[in-house]
Amino acid sequence: MTPDEFREYGKQVVDWIADYLTNVESLPVRAQVAPGDVRRALPEHPPEHGEGFAEILADLDRIVLPGITHWQHPSFFAYYPSNTSGPAILGDLLSSGLGVQGMLWATSPACTELETVVVDWLAELLGLPAHFRTDDAGGGVIQDSASSASLLAIVAALHRSSGGTIAQAGLTGRHTLYVSSETHSSLAKGARVAGVGAENVRIVDVDPKTLAMDPVALDRMLAEDIAAGAVPVLVCATVGTTSTAAVDPVRAVGEVCRRHGVWLHVDAAYAGVAAVCPELRSLHDGVAEYADSYATNPHKWLLTNFDCTVMWVADRTPLLGALAIHPEFLRNAATSTGAVVDYRDWQISLGRRFRALKLWTVLRWYGAEGLRAHIRTGLAQAAKLAAWVAEDPDFELHEPQTLGLVCFRPRWPGRKPEEADAATLRLMETLNDSGALYLTHTKIAGRVVLRMALGGTRTEQRHVEAGWRAIRDAAST
Numbered sequence: 001m002t003p004d005e006f007r008e009y010g011k012q013v014v015d016w017i018a019d020y021l022t023n024v025e026s027l028p029v030r031a032q033v034a035p036g037d038v039r040r041a042l043p044e045h046p047p048e049h050g051e052g053f054a055e056i057l058a059d060l061d062r063i064v065l066p067g068i069t070h071w072q073h074p075s076f077f078a079y080y081p082s083n084t085s086g087p088a089i090l091g092d093l094l095s096s097g098l099g100v101q102g103m104l105w106a107t108s109p110a111c112t113e114l115e116t117v118v119v120d121w122l123a124e125l126l127g128l129p130a131h132f133r134t135d136d137a138g139g140g141v142i143q144d145s146a147s148s149a150s151l152l153a154i155v156a157a158l159h160r161s162s163g164g165t166i167a168q169a170g171l172t173g174r175h176t177l178y179v180s181s182e183t184h185s186s187l188a189k190g191a192r193v194a195g196v197g198a199e200n201v202r203i204v205d206v207d208p209k210t211l212a213m214d215p216v217a218l219d220r221m222l223a224e225d226i227a228a229g230a231v232p233v234l235v236c237a238t239v240g241t242t243s244t245a246a247v248d249p250v251r252a253v254g255e256v257c258r259r260h261g262v263w264l265h266v267d268a269a270y271a272g273v274a275a276v277c278p279e280l281r282s283l284h285d286g287v288a289e290y291a292d293s294y295a296t297n298p299h300k301w302l303l304t305n306f307d308c309t310v311m312w313v314a315d316r317t318p319l320l321g322a323l324a325i326h327p328e329f330l331r332n333a334a335t336s337t338g339a340v341v342d343y344r345d346w347q348i349s350l351g352r353r354f355r356a357l358k359l360w361t362v363l364r365w366y367g368a369e370g371l372r373a374h375i376r377t378g379l380a381q382a383a384k385l386a387a388w389v390a391e392d393p394d395f396e397l398h399e400p401q402t403l404g405l406v407c408f409r410p411r412w413p414g415r416k417p418e419e420a421d422a423a424t425l426r427l428m429e430t431l432n433d434s435g436a437l438y439l440t441h442t443k444i445a446g447r448v449v450l451r452m453a454l455g456g457t458r459t460e461q462r463h464v465e466a467g468w469r470a471i472r473d474a475a476s477t
């Protein structure tokens with residue numbers, strides 16, 4: 001493709017995206033295809049001869065688009081939002097255009113130094129402690145996902161708890177991790193990948209009302225495990241759990257960790273970015289004093305398209321001790337001075353995209369006040385929806401309702417719990433099949449509840465109202 005062809009088709013692609021985002025509201029939210037439909041519509045063999053870009057775009061419309069679930073639809077209320085925004089898309093496009101591999105400072109100094117600046121900026125915006133800054137003992141780094149951040153926290157914690165021997169000698173003895181029933185499954189996956197083993201992931205009780213980890217139960221479990229010869233490695237506290245946005249008491253959990261010498265990882269994948277609003281800084285209570293690592297996802301609720309998880313460590317020594325490896329082919333003068341950051345030592349893979357560009361374009365385009373306005377819009381929509389649910393005698397609201405997530409279920413009077421749960425799931429499928437909105441479910445105390453997550457870039461109050469109306473109408477028929 002010549003530069004002129006690129007310019008021509010590039011403009012078409014940008015127009016295509018702009019039209020898509022303008023019109024996405026008119027499309028069914030959830031893809032309306034059956035398994036195999038998209039695959040069958042695609043040729044079985046790759047083309048022998050190159051094709052025109054117009055034909056590729058036509059197939060995008062004809063084959064790909066019908067098989068897309070529209071995460072950017074204003075009535076996408078499923079999972080947690082996966083925000084995009086104009087500046088983020090353009091930042092990502094610039095990253096693709098530059099095609100940089102930022103594995104070492106030397107392979108593109110601006111890729112590294114811009115990342116250092118934007119993660120330090122974000123730490124400041126979220127009220128995170130000064131020691132998370134790269135010019136202090138710790139530092140931040142952009143990972144692809146919160147799951148990778150959790151795995152890296154486990155790896156760094158294993159390094160520290162073994163006194164640095166694990167990298168060479170491997171795991172010996174029983175190492176344990178501590179989560180709650182509400183912790184994201186990525187911790188269990190991380191335990192498998194790191195070789196800790198799923199059996200050694202210990203499930204700490206939660207408060208039955210708030211679903212937050214019980215620090216007293218954690219303390220007891222740690223003491224018992226230590227007495228039985230286990231080596232506790234890491235506790236994961238969550239700020240904004242996946243099911244209900246519950247917030248673990250980081251300070252109290254951190255005090256327990258400190259007493260037992262265990263690494264505290266704070267998974268704030270969804271909720272951490274909300275702390276751009278000063279009134280939500282209490283979400284981070286205890287992080288400054290106790291967190292060894294912390295991760296939040298601008299790619300969920302902060303207008304930055306996937307993938308962009310920012311992970312900070314209070315002390316970078318264990319992370320680098322676990323991961324830094326210096327093969328001959330990567331040796332270079334800048335690294336040997338020790339004066340530069342080489343982010344390949346802060347992640348699993350060697351190669352890395354220039355993700356900082358999209359976070360930089362977002363932070364600069366919106367400014368702190370624009371980011372706060374976005375979070376506050378989602379919070380206000382959720383509060384309004386929660387109030388409607390609470391006022392409706394046919395529905396039960398899960399309380400405490402937290403941040404941008406509202407969990408609720410129809411009461412289905414006269415039905416047994418299993419029948420009511422089945423009816424709630426059927427209701428959700430009917431709504432999702434309609435294409436008008438997209439919801440997911442979870443279980444609280446064994447009962448099915450619907451989750452409606454607000455905070456989409458394009459979600460307005462009218463979409464929340466229409467969604468709630470659709471749910472009530474479907475439940476009453």
Ligand code: PLP
Nearest residue numbers: 145146147184240241242269270
């Ligand atoms: N942690 C929490 C609390 C989450 O809610 C999620 C996803 O929703 C994750 C981790 C996983 O995030 P990622 O997709 O970035 O790995």
